[in-house]
Amino acid sequence: MQQEYYPYQHYANSLRFEFTSKSSYKTVNKVVIYTPFEKNNQLYNLSLVDALPDGSFDDKSVTNNLDMKKVLATVVRTIFHFFDKYPTKLIYIEGSTPERTRLYRIIISAEVDHLENILEIWGIKNSLPELFRKNQNYDAYVIKSKNKLVW
């Protein structure tokens, strides 16, 4: 993935990443967090959230900082970083809204050809997992590493 990305800091054994989205309009602090599921610690939930200046968090607002590709490229870098440390784990991704889950599908569709040699991407629709197919709507996604990460 050649898209420019933001520098980030990582904490908590590379389960929490922080970076700052910057434009001429505003600066927004972003947090990417990987959380294991209680009953299946092979699976980690990926969440992206805005850290607001007052200390609260918001994942539903539209940041509208005109840098969506750069923000999502940064999230992809954290995925590579995560798999570098936890190569056998799985990442679960579900948007905060159906619209955002569809947005993720569009982004994955655009990048899947570049990523398919290093990542295995699954879509889940009506509780049925299948290997990701472009132009299919999914409820959520699961990503596995093929252990060939070079980043």
Place this chain on the structure above:
Amino acid sequence: MKTENKNFSSRQKSGPYASLDEFVQSKLERAKRTLSHVDLSKITGYKAEKNN
């Protein structure tokens, strides 16, 4: 998992989640509902099937 965020200042809260822990728990609950009937072994076992 404790996920305090000490890097950002605290004033009057305006976002829907007062803390990162609260946000994470909300996301996990939503994910668990979506995954409640999903057979993840199809995903975890896929590579083994290809190799055999």
